[in-house]
Amino acid sequence: MGCGEHADLPGEDKTVRNGTAYQRDLIEALKDPQKAEVYLNAAIAAGDKQAFLLALKNVAEAHGGE
Numbered sequence: 092m093g094c095g096e097h098a099d100l101p102g103e104d105k106t107v108r109n110g111t112a113y114q115r116d117l118i119e120a121l122k123d124p125q126k127a128e129v130y131l132n133a134a135i136a137a138g139d140k141q142a143f144l145l146a147l148k149n150v151a152e153a154h155g156g157e
Contacts, residue, residue, distance in 0.1 A: 117149060118149060118152055118153045119153070120153075121149055121150050121152075121153035121154075122153045122154070127150045127153065127154075130146055130149070130150065131143075131146055131147065131150060133146075134146035134147075
């Protein structure tokens with residue numbers, strides 16, 4: 092196995108591992124104000140209050156909030 096790779100562990104949920112990497116990458120991308128703006132505008136355009144609140148939470152996290 093190469094650097095950064097690991098064997099799947101018994102009972103390990105690959106979705107959780109991949110989802111965590113996705114969240115980390117998303118938060119990193121949202122540190123860019125232009126990307127955060129596009130992301131929030133897309134959430135608003137979707138017309139789903141819950142989606143917008145999640146997007147707002149992600150942007151806040153990217154900018155130092157928890």
